[in-house]
Amino acid sequence: MKLVPNIETSVLQQISPEQAYHYRIVPYANKNGAFHLYTDQNSPEALQGELQIVFDKEIVLKTLESKTLQTLLSKYYRSNSQTFHFSQDFLDQILFRAKEIGSSDIHFEPYQNHARIRFRLDGKLIEQFTIPLEEYPVIINKIKIKANLDIAEKRLPQDGRISIKNGPTEFDIRVSSLPILAGEKIVLRILSKDTNEVELSHLGFTDAELKTYLHSVKKPNGILLISGPTGSGKTTTLYATLKQLNQPNTNILTIEDPIEYTLEGVNQVQLKENIGLDFPTALRTFLRQDPDIIMVGEIRDVKTANIAIRAALTGHLVLSTIHTNSAWATVSRLIDMGIPPFLIASTLNLSVAQRLVRKLCSHCKEATPTTAEDFPPNFEIPKTLSQHYLAKGCTQCHQTGYKGRKAIYEIIPIEKSLIPQIKSNALEIDSYLKENHIPNLQDNALRLIQEGITSVAEVYAIIS
Numbered sequence: 001m002k003l004v005p006n007i008e009t010s011v012l013q014q015i016s017p018e019q020a021y022h023y024r025i026v027p028y029a030n031k032n033g034a035f036h037l038y039t040d041q042n043s044p045e046a047l048q049g050e051l052q053i054v055f056d057k058e059i060v061l062k063t064l065e066s067k068t069l070q071t072l073l074s075k076y077y078r079s080n081s082q083t084f085h086f087s088q089d090f091l092d093q094i095l096f097r098a099k100e101i102g103s104s105d106i107h108f109e110p111y112q113n114h115a116r117i118r119f120r121l122d123g124k125l126i127e128q129f130t131i132p133l134e135e136y137p138v139i140i141n142k143i144k145i146k147a148n149l150d151i152a153e154k155r156l157p158q159d160g161r162i163s164i165k166n167g168p169t170e171f172d173i174r175v176s177s178l179p180i181l182a183g184e185k186i187v188l189r190i191l192s193k194d195t196n197e198v199e200l201s202h203l204g205f206t207d208a209e210l211k212t213y214l215h216s217v218k219k220p221n222g223i224l225l226i227s228g229p230t231g232s233g234k235t236t237t238l239y240a241t242l243k244q245l246n247q248p249n250t251n252i253l254t255i256e257d258p259i260e261y262t263l264e265g266v267n268q269v270q271l272k273e274n275i276g277l278d279f280p281t282a283l284r285t286f287l288r289q290d291p292d293i294i295m296v297g298e299i300r301d302v303k304t305a306n307i308a309i310r311a312a313l314t315g316h317l318v319l320s321t322i323h324t325n326s327a328w329a330t331v332s333r334l335i336d337m338g339i340p341p342f343l344i345a346s347t348l349n350l351s352v353a354q355r356l357v358r359k360l361c362s363h364c365k366e367a368t369p370t371t372a373e374d375f376p377p378n379f380e381i382p383k384t385l386s387q388h389y390l391a392k393g394c395t396q397c398h399q400t401g402y403k404g405r406k407a408i409y410e411i412i413p414i415e416k417s418l419i420p421q422i423k424s425n426a427l428e429i430d431s432y433l434k435e436n437h438i439p440n441l442q443d444n445a446l447r448l449i450q451e452g453i454t455s456v457a458e459v460y461a462i463i464s
Helices: 017-023 045-055 066-076 090-100 133-146 207-217 234-245 279-286 302-313 329-337 341-347 416-423 430-435 441-450
Strands: 025-031 034-039 058-063 105-110 114-121 124-132 158-166 169-180 183-192 222-227 252-256 267-270 293-296 317-322 348-360 366-369 387-390 402-413
Touching (some): 017 025, 017 045, 017 066, 034 045, 090 133, 090 158, 090 169, 090 183, 124 133, 133 158, 133 169, 207 234, 207 348, 207 402, 222 234, 222 302, 234 252, 234 317, 234 348, 302 317, 302 341, 317 329, 329 341, 341 348, 348 441
Parallel strands (some): 222 317, 252 267, 252 293, 293 317
Antiparallel strands (some): 025 034, 114 124, 158 169, 348 402
């Protein structure tokens, strides 16, 4: 297959994905008043005439093999079977396109000479559009108006929310603006209201891990904490847990920032710190609302942690997230916050750490013999791992080599045998995990490599 040089985003955005697939064309240059396009049609004369009418400029066509053109289409123009009826508004097209292809975030970024728009797909940012700098403020103001933000305020960060509805498609967007050197950067987080796919059994737990997890969440009181970096799927795990626990005879209250999914039967509260509705304030009120289960979006400070501990001590089940690197580091984090170790030992039911890893595309992954060079220095490669798989790229995965993501977990039930380590604030409990056959994040990452689900490159940082 003939290799084609990378094409600039400013050229690619001259046509829509619908036009690209309908006419089977990919633009590669726009110079000297002519639009240069790749096509796989053997007799492009009729196509050339039609395209000149559509784009109102001279068209230069260059013929490629069908396989090569299909590779370019899948790489540069992601398209799902679902079709949206776009309005003429460029911002609406961006929002619906991002939603259609499964983007989690949209980044609007100004620089000295131009601005760009990037989508986060499967955890990686991909440039989708470049726009002239003079058009950038128009788009930013449209976003601010939709999110009810102050368009005159350009010096301070602002946060807002947009609700989108287009036929059967309905979703919310969290808006965050940040003043930077060249203007304002805005990030939109796409929040799905659909919880049909949010199931604990679909997230990535092994059978043994799911059994341990369910045993803890069925307890009538105590705390369950999920840790991990931003974007590791902690909130999705919490929502799947709430969905499992949501029963007609149970009162569930949540305080979130933002509310990412809407759960029927769950009383969800949106954090509003600007009017004094923060995590501690909401939690204190929750305790007077006769709750059975409380979900706190994040334990950020000692006030929130203390009230969560108090809620657990008074007979409530508390679910929350916390930012630490491992499940055991959560204990140290709570102690550093000033929570007495004996309270941690008596209230913490389960500590979970998780990461999201991209799954290899099953259509194009390629087996390769295992060598020490593929792994981190001094890494002990299992003898059973004679081969692993590489990401190659095909039309099915838009030439990325990956398709979809999967969570990996580290789950530590807080048993009586761990109380001495908690009270002494032990830094690591690797020997305890091995003795009790509890896999850590590294063990589960290695398992996915052995099963051919992910690549070494994808989990390199985890197994290092």
